[in-house]
Amino acid sequence: MRPTLGVATIRFRPVGLRVPALPSKAIVVSQTTTPAAPADTPAGTPLPVYAPGELAALAARHGLTMSGARPTLGAYVRQLWGRRHFITAFATAKLTAQYSQAKLGQIWQIMTPLLNATVYYFIFGVLLNTKRNVEDFVPFLVTGVFIWTFTASSITAGTRAISGNLGLVRALHFPRASLPIALALQQLQQLLFSLGALVMILVGFGQFPRPSWLLAIPALFLQAVFNTGVSMVVARLAARTPDIAQLMPFILRTWMYASGVMWSVDTMLKGDRVPHFVMVMLECNPAAVFIDLMRFALIDSFGASHLPPHVWAIAGGWALVCGVGGFVYFWQAEERYGRG
């Protein structure tokens, strides 16, 4: 505005000192010289003056609530239940939108895990010859890769749950936990596609459906709860520190190699090569537990001897601790998402 007005106005500026245009220090000065309201306050309507506590009392009388306060945990769960249709619709929409820009479209839902498995097969199966020690290596590997991908992509999606949907978070009010939950659900839907491919591969390599396949259902359920919990923790961390999203691939890759996705933990570490507690830690790590449970359910030659003791209790424990803990942790920052 100023430049267009030219020299004449500039000459006037020292005279027409306007309070708001000046830095805060100057306001203090002007208020000491001219008490109360600045001199050029419009004369017409005076500002309404409220006694201290008057407005708070008015709000209390009409039962107004504090804006932006976090709901109680119970109320939050109820709100979330009220948005269950939003969660499912959001997950489905994201799933279909995911490959909408690719020419092959939804075929990538199955192609991506298959290509992943192929890559790992060539590197670990053929080049490094890990398959020597493992019976039914291809079903072993493919199950491992698909189940690992489910956890890994849920967590990766969690890092973008808030930051990738800021528009939605800033525009509409809904319990924010809907977002990580919906994204985890999207990954579960995607896993169901992969499982279709997995069944074909299993049958192709001589693993036929048998009753133990039904164990896959509770195993996947526990894994899904675990994934959702971790993804909520990551969502809160990444909402505050976006750098987490940069760091996550490295953490996940380390975790993947430690979880026996493409090699058998107990065969490779047989004997006294590593201390016993390291072995126990590797076997109890949630990713390894969920992967081995699925292998146990689906592959004949993968017997109970490959599983750590109390494996279902460990899996249930991980799901409970991470599911509930992650949810509460996410809820504690509910009022802060999307701010700033």
Added chain:
Amino acid sequence: MADNVTDYNERVPTVVVDDVHITYKVNGARTGKGSATSALSRIVSRRQTPGVREVHAVKGVSFAAYKGEAIGLIGSNGSGKSTLLKAIAGLLPATKGRVHTQGQPSLLGVNAALMSDLTGERNVVLGGLAMGMTRAQIRERYQGIVDFSGINEKGDFITLPMRTYSSGMGARLRFSIAAAKSHDVLLIDEALSTGDARFQRRSKERIKELRKEAGTVFLVSHSNKSITETCDRAIWLEAGTLRMDGPAHEVVAEYEKFTGKK
């Protein structure tokens, strides 16, 4: 307003802003060199960045808004209007003072993109579900929302992803989705300025309807005309302080005098 006591007691307040101060930290303002290493040492020592600056955007604003009011917020750029709206919407915490509201206010801003990789159709459904509408309610109002937005006036755009929309089209669809539900408090941050004349007329009518449904509407706009046409009350903020609060035409007239002088 609150000109006399009897009137004051009869009306039902929907938003009470009680001596609200808002300061926020700006992260991008760091000056030092060697950003990465200094960032690392900062994280390790958990010290506050010298580069983080505090901006005191709203300085002690108090007012009460009542059912059925449409309030225009005016003031020059950077006077704290949008910050105040965010605080009312509960998206930005007040550093000092409190904001009390009835129900959950909804903020409708220029930059509030919904999901750009999804079609307009899906955005309508998802937006409705996120606002807590049922699937049946959305089915019922779907056509109304699309017609109101005028997205389909020039062909079948509603089935295209939202990233293909022009900024005006996106803003129109967002407003239509938000306006489909009656809100206790609706905050509109310059969202209407991108729409064309026909849409602006429609949205003014919709704002009037929302007010009749006993809601309160806040409107931030740099168009004095749309303030006087849509609002009956106006609040003038300047440099984070309340300068004037009263009937829209009076406040706008004073504001015009003020800006004209410069």
